[in-house]
Amino acid sequence: MTTTPPGSASAARHRAATRSAILEASTRLFLDRRGRDFTTGEVADRAEVTRRTVYRYFSTREDLLRETVRHVMPEIQQESYEAAETLDQWIAAMPDHFAWVEEHFAIMRGVILASMEGDDFLAGEGTRHPRDDRHWNLFRDRFPHLDPSRARADFALLRQLTSSITYLFLRGRFGLDEATATATIVRQVDSLLHDLGQADVEAAGTARSDGDDHADEHDR
Numbered sequence: 001m002t003t004t005p006p007g008s009a010s011a012a013r014h015r016a017a018t019r020s021a022i023l024e025a026s027t028r029l030f031l032d033r034r035g036r037d038f039t040t041g042e043v044a045d046r047a048e049v050t051r052r053t054v055y056r057y058f059s060t061r062e063d064l065l066r067e068t069v070r071h072v073m074p075e076i077q078q079e080s081y082e083a084a085e086t087l088d089q090w091i092a093a094m095p096d097h098f099a100w101v102e103e104h105f106a107i108m109r110g111v112i113l114a115s116m117e118g119d120d121f122l123a124g125e126g127t128r129h130p131r132d133d134r135h136w137n138l139f140r141d142r143f144p145h146l147d148p149s150r151a152r153a154d155f156a157l158l159r160q161l162t163s164s165i166t167y168l169f170l171r172g173r174f175g176l177d178e179a180t181a182t183a184t185i186v187r188q189v190d191s192l193l194h195d196l197g198q199a200d201v202e203a204a205g206t207a208r209s210d211g212d213d214h215a216d217e218h219d220r
Contacts, residue, residue: 018053023064026067029042030069030110081135101168161185
């Protein structure tokens, strides 16, 4: 009987196919259960492998759950924020985004809870998602004169206000209905942007004044 060497290309393809089958089974369970709990045994049964095989590819249930969330997100990705080319478009997309979150409420709740599960939830601290980089650029285009430290802090606040997490928190924790939760976030965002606009104008004026003072000193 011929066996496949562990390091061969065929063995590598087999490992990749097995991992993919486990992840696909976990993803289907996640979506079928609308983000609710499931066991590694159920994943193994659906993937037609043993529990030992599941743990060979994912050392803990938490590892499997995190990979499942990463696998799920492209399937339920919402495009309203992704398409924004200006800050105004990003903000204007909020109602559509929250309506989409409402439509996928249970799944999104499960995604967020799964993302927070485990000790490495903050392992990416100090890094940003590529979408956040795009939104950061839109933010700085709109408020170019803000002090960098304040700009980072207020961008983080704006990003949090417009996030699915904030909407779900208002809906689930405080029991606000869809319209009230959306209106509450929109009101807070409008207030923040108004304050930022005033601060940016003041910062621009200060920069011009400092420039004029330097020019006067140079002339003297």
